[in-house]
Amino acid sequence: MTDIQTAEFMKIISSVALSPEDKAEITGRLIKSADSKNIITKKRAAAAGIAVAIAAGFVIPYVRNKSR
Amino acid sequence: MAERRFTNEEISELVDRYGSMIFRIAYCILCNKDDAEDAVQDTFMKYMTKAPEFTDEEHRKAWLIRVSANISKNMFKLRIRRHTLSLEEVKSAGIPESDFEAFEIISALPAKYKPVMTLHYAEGYKCSEIAEILGISEDAVKKRLQKGRALLKNEIERTE
Numbered sequence: 001m002t003d004i005q006t007a008e009f010m011k012i013i014s015s016v017a018l019s020p021e022d023k024a025e026i027t028g029r030l031i032k033s034a035d036s037k038n039i040i041t042k043k044r045a046a047a048a049g050i051a052v053a054i055a056a057g058f059v060i061p062y063v064r065n066k067s068r
Numbered sequence: 069m070a071e072r073r074f075t076n077e078e079i080s081e082l083v084d085r086y087g088s089m090i091f092r093i094a095y096c097i098l099c100n101k102d103d104a105e106d107a108v109q110d111t112f113m114k115y116m117t118k119a120p121e122f123t124d125e126e127h128r129k130a131w132l133i134r135v136s137a138n139i140s141k142n143m144f145k146l147r148i149r150r151h152t153l154s155l156e157e158v159k160s161a162g163i164p165e166s167d168f169e170a171f172e173i174i175s176a177l178p179a180k181y182k183p184v185m186t187l188h189y190a191e192g193y194k195c196s197e198i199a200e201i202l203g204i205s206e207d208a209v210k211k212r213l214q215k216g217r218a219l220l221k222n223e224i225e226r227t228e
Contacts, residue, residue: 006189009220012171013190016095017088017162022105027083030112031076 181216
């Protein structure tokens, strides 16, 4: 490949780019995905909270009884 | 409330900084704007899910290049290949109308040679750096560059 052809290749490939609109669209989709992951995490956190509450409901009275 | 690993600003900064570079690599392999955009998104999704630790910015950039090239090559293997490029599509990827025919020639190169050539000619990486990024030997990089150049030369001469 001659230098001119190499330069041509570089010029063409370098001109490939995401437009600001495409960037905004991709960013939006990624933020949405991150948010939906967050909901799952929040649900998990809520489930963990319920488990702690149930455990506390059993454990605390049990410890109180034991200490009497 | 559980915390998200990346803030909206971090995601936006990531796309701003590396979006076009990843798109360039993906587009050269896939020659299709929609598929290349999907590859960009998949690369960032993988980054956000895995949240790998990096020693510096170059390390992070190399990881993104390797992952995007692998994702694009896998997509290329799986999808039904289109053999025609439309002028509108190529223009929307940023390529000037005057370069349409030349890009058609580049797109005809086998997928194996395109990431190496893109990284060398468009991103300015040395053979040793490309070898490290793509996880192949330096000799393999040199051979692919040589073969890629020869294929392009033949193709250009054939069309002239």
